[in-house]
Amino acid sequence: MSDILTIAVSKGRIFEDAMPLLKQVGIVPNEDPEKSRKLVLETNQPDVRLLIIRATDVPTYVERGAAELGIAGKDVLMEYIGDDIYEPLDLGTAKCRMMLAGLKKPKPITDRPRVATKYTNITKNYFSAKGQQVEIIKLYGSMELGPVLGLSDWIVDLVDTGNTLKANGLITLEHIADISSRMIVNKAAMKMKSARIKPILEHLEEVVSRNS
Numbered sequence: 254m255s256d257i258l259t260i261a262v263s264k265g266r267i268f269e270d271a272m273p274l275l276k277q278v279g280i281v282p283n284e285d286p287e288k289s290r291k292l293v294l295e296t297n298q299p300d301v302r303l304l305i306i307r308a309t310d311v312p313t314y315v316e317r318g319a320a321e322l323g324i325a326g327k328d329v330l331m332e333y334i335g336d337d338i339y340e341p342l343d344l345g346t347a348k349c350r351m352m353l354a355g356l357k358k359p360k361p362i363t364d365r366p367r368v369a370t371k372y373t374n375i376t377k378n379y380f381s382a383k384g385q386q387v388e389i390i391k392l393y394g395s396m397e398l399g400p401v402l403g404l405s406d407w408i409v410d411l412v413d414t415g416n417t418l419k420a421n422g423l424i425t426l427e428h429i430a431d432i433s434s435r436m437i438v439n440k441a442a443m444k445m446k447s448a449r450i451k452p453i454l455e456h457l458e459e460v461v462s463r464n465s
C-alpha cells in the first residue's frame with residue numbers, strides 16, 4: 254500500500270457539508286470540485302487526495318481499497334450490498350429522512366401496494382421486516398411522479414424540508430430511517446495505515462462532537 258491517503262466523496266451537498274469538517278482537521282482541497290473537471294484533487298497535505306465520484310460508487314471504491322476513506326450518505330450505505338467496510342463515524346451532515354410517502358388523497362389499494370423507488374434494497378428490507386408484501390418498481394429519479402400518474406401507490410425517497418412532496422400532492426406515511434453522511438474506511442487500510450487514519454478519525458470525531 255502506498256503512503257497516499259485517498260478520500261472518495263461525491264459532489265454536491267455531501268461534499269459541501271463535509272468540507273468544513275475536513276478543513277477543521279487540516280485537509281483542504283487545492284481546487285473547488287464544483288468548478289474543476291478533475292476527478293482527483295490534490296489537497297494542502299501532499300499525502301492526501303480527494304477522489305470526486307458518484308455517491309453510489311463511494312462504497313465500491315472504499316470496499317475494494319481504491320480509496321482508503323470515503324464520505325457517503327447512510328442511504329447509499331443502506332442500499333449497498335457488501336459488508337467489507339468500516340463505518341466508524343457519523344459526520345452528522347447532509348441530514349434528511351428516508352420516508353414512505355403517498356398521495357394526500359389516495360385511491361383505495363386493492364392488490365399488493367406498488368412502491369416506486371430508487372432504493373429497492375432499502376424498500377425490500379423495510380417491507381420484509383414488517384412482513385408486508387409489496388411490488389417494487391425501480392425508478393432512477395422523480396419518484397414523486399409515481400403516485401401522481403398512477404404508476405405506483407407509494408414511493409420511498411429522501412425527504413428534507415418536505416417541499417418536494419408537498420408540491421406534488423404527497424404526504425409522508427412512515428419513517429424508514431434517519432440519514433446523514435458517514436465516514437467509511439477500507440478494512441485492510443484501517444489496519445495497515447492505522448497510524449495515519451486513526452488520528453484523522455479521532456480529530457474528526459472531536460470536531461463533530463464540538464459542532465453538534
Ligand code: AMP
Nearest residue numbers: 347348349411412413414415416417418
Ligand atoms: P425536500 O423537498 O427538501 O424534502 O427534498 C427532497 C428532495 O431532495 C428529494 O428529491 C430528495 O431525493 C432530495 N434530498 C433531500 N435531502 C437529501 C440528501 N441529504 N441527500 C441527497 N438528496 C436529498
